[in-house]
Amino acid sequence: MFWIKFVTNFLKILRAGQTPKQIAGAFALGAIVGLSPSLTLQGVVIWLVIFMIDVNLSAALFAYGSFALIAYLLDPIFHSFGYFLLVDVTALHVFWTYLYNAPLAPLSRFYNTVVLGSFVSGIILSVPVYFGMKKFVVAYRTHIHEKVEKWKIYQVLNRSSLIQWYQRVRSMGV
Numbered sequence: 001m002f003w004i005k006f007v008t009n010f011l012k013i014l015r016a017g018q019t020p021k022q023i024a025g026a027f028a029l030g031a032i033v034g035l036s037p038s039l040t041l042q043g044v045v046i047w048l049v050i051f052m053i054d055v056n057l058s059a060a061l062f063a064y065g066s067f068a069l070i071a072y073l074l075d076p077i078f079h080s081f082g083y084f085l086l087v088d089v090t091a092l093h094v095f096w097t098y099l100y101n102a103p104l105a106p107l108s109r110f111y112n113t114v115v116l117g118s119f120v121s122g123i124i125l126s127v128p129v130y131f132g133m134k135k136f137v138v139a140y141r142t143h144i145h146e147k148v149e150k151w152k153i154y155q156v157l158n159r160s161s162l163i164q165w166y167q168r169v170r171s172m173g174v
Contacts, residue, residue, distance in 0.1 A: 018056050021134060024134035025055045025130060030061065031063045031066075032126050036118040037115055082113030
């Protein structure tokens with residue numbers, strides 16, 4: 001039932017609710033955390049940012065789950081990129097040494113090539129993810145939503161007894 005609620009909440013968010021900027025911002029932040037390991041200092045900081053600013057938590061969780069699934073497939077690329085940043089860019093050696101000797105910085109595990117590569121990749125990819133998601137939300141609200149409601153599967157699922165039972169149970173809790 002969790003997944004049904006999760007998907008229906010996300011579709012409700014796309015239809016109405018918060019602005020496309022808030023949804024896209026949450027999706028971009030969720031993508032950063034999803035691509036990089038979340039049990040690091042930067043992962044905790046980004047989750048705190050998600051909770052503190054006015055973005056949609058469901059969109060951030062959806063992005064986190066989606067990008068975490070593909071992050072494992074991209075680990076070899078993240079390793080190569082992190083290795084490049086840690087070893088091959090000699091101009092950054094002084095910075096890495098300073099960061100390693102800083103009191104809290106080692107908690108970010110930046111010295112791990114996969115962690116560094118995935119976090120920097122997530123930061124870089126968050127910009128196109130933000131603008132792409134913002135355009136998608138606007139397009140969904142103006143064009144796609146009416147087409148989705150006409151799909152047979154949508155109508156069958158929307159009228160199914162399981163969904164109706166779930167909505168009744170959920171409304172009793174409110």
